Amino acid sequence: MKLFIDTADINEIREAAEMGVIDGVTTNPSLVSKTGKPFRQVIDEILKVVDGPISAEVVALDFAGMLAEGKDLAKIHKNIVVKVPLTVDGLKAARALSDEGIPVNQTLCFSPMQAMLSAKAGAAYISPFVGRLDDISQDGMELIRQIVQIYENYDFTTEVLVASVRNPIHLLESALIGADVATVPLKVIKQLTHHPLTDKGLDAFLADWEKVPK
Numbered sequence: 001m002k003l004f005i006d007t008a009d010i011n012e013i014r015e016a017a018e019m020g021v022i023d024g025v026t027t028n029p030s031l032v033s034k035t036g037k038p039f040r041q042v043i044d045e046i047l048k049v050v051d052g053p054i055s056a057e058v059v060a061l062d063f064a065g066m067l068a069e070g071k072d073l074a075k076i077h078k079n080i081v082v083k084v085p086l087t088v089d090g091l092k093a094a095r096a097l098s099d100e101g102i103p104v105n106q107t108l109c110f111s112p113m114q115a116m117l118s119a120k121a122g123a124a125y126i127s128p129f130v131g132r133l134d135d136i137s138q139d140g141m142e143l144i145r146q147i148v149q150i151y152e153n154y155d156f157t158t159e160v161l162v163a164s165v166r167n168p169i170h171l172l173e174s175a176l177i178g179a180d181v182a183t184v185p186l187k188v189i190k191q192l193t194h195h196p197l198t199d200k201g202l203d204a205f206l207a208d209w210e211k212v213p214k
Helices: 010-019 029-035 039-049 063-076 088-099 112-120 130-135 140-154 168-177 186-193 196-211
Strands: 002-006 024-026 054-057 080-085 104-109 125-128 159-162 181-184
Touching: 002 010, 002 186, 010 039, 010 186, 024 181, 029 039, 039 054, 039 063, 054 104, 063 080, 063 088, 080 088, 088 104, 088 112, 104 112, 112 125, 112 140, 125 140, 130 140, 130 168, 140 159, 140 168, 159 168, 168 181, 168 186, 181 186
Parallel strands: 002 024, 002 181, 024 054, 054 080, 080 104, 104 125, 125 159, 159 181
Antiparallel strands: none
C-alpha cells in the first residue's frame, strides 16, 4: 500500500520524507490556508521534497471553472494530481481532465456508488473519507471494503485512496482490505513506529551495554 502524507506543512513533509516512507502528498484548501503562504509557493516547496503524486485541489464548483483550474494546475509539474469534488460537475471535470491525460483525485467520497461513478468517469484516485463517517456513527472502513470489492468486480483501474485517517487502526484495516493508498497526517505516521516492547527492548539493550567493561 502506498503512503501519502496529508498536509501542506513543508516541515512535516520533510520529516516524513526523511523517514523514507512517503510516496506522495495530498493537500486541500484548508491545509494550504494553515501555512499562511501563497498556494503556488506551497506547491513549489512540496515538489522539491517529494518526487511522487502531489494532489492540488480546485476551488471552483462549476464544470468550466474546475476544468480551467485543473489545466492550470497540471501545467505546474508532471507530478500534480488535480483534486476535484465528487459532484455532477466534478464528474464532468474528471472525465474531461482524464481524457486529456491529466490525473484526477476525486475527493469527498462518502458512498460506494459515488466511487463507482468516479471510476467510470476516469479518475486516477478516489478519496473516501473514513474518519468523517466515523464521526457521524457510520463505519468508515466498511465503505473502503465496499469500494475495493466493487472495483475488483469490474476491474476498475481507479486507485482507492483512503482519506480522513484518524488513527493507526484505520491504516491497518485499509492495508488488510487491500486499499491502494492511504493519506495520513504526520502524527499518525509517527504513531505507527511506537510499540511498548520496542521501547522496553531498547532500554534493556542500553542497560546491558552499560555493564560491558569500557
